[in-house]
Amino acid sequence: MKNITFYRRFETDILAGRKTITLREASDADFVAGDQVRVSRYEDDVYFCNIEVTGVTPVQFDDLNDTHAVQENMTLPELKQVISEIYPGLKELFMIEFRLI
Numbered sequence: 001m002k003n004i005t006f007y008r009r010f011e012t013d014i015l016a017g018r019k020t021i022t023l024r025e026a027s028d029a030d031f032v033a034g035d036q037v038r039v040s041r042y043e044d045d046v047y048f049c050n051i052e053v054t055g056v057t058p059v060q061f062d063d064l065n066d067t068h069a070v071q072e073n074m075t076l077p078e079l080k081q082v083i084s085e086i087y088p089g090l091k092e093l094f095m096i097e098f099r100l101i
C-alpha cells in the first residue's frame, strides 16, 4: 500500500472530514484515483488513517480559489500562505482529492 504523510497540524481536520484535498509538488503526487493510501504524520510517521484517492488534478498556485480553500478547511489567504511556506516559489501543484476509508 502506498503511503502519504501530513503535517501533524492537519490530522484533526482529516479525521473529521474537514480537509478533503492536499496540494502537493509533482514528486509527492504519484497517485491515481482509486489508490488506497496509508496516512501517517510527517513529524513522527505515526499512522492515523487510510484514505482513498478520488482524483489527481494539476493546479497552478495562481489559480487557487475559495473552493480549494474550503476543501482545505482554510481561508484562501491562509491556504496561499501555508502552500507558500511548504513550497516556496512553486507554481505547479497537484490537487489530490481523497476520502476517508
Ligand SMILES: CC(=O)Nc1cc[nH]c(=O)n1
Pocket (backbone or CB within 6 Å): 005, 006, 007, 010, 021, 022, 023, 024, 042, 086
Ligand atoms: C508533509 C507534507 O508535505 N504535508 C502537506 C503538504 C501540503 N499539503 C498538505 O496538506 N500536507
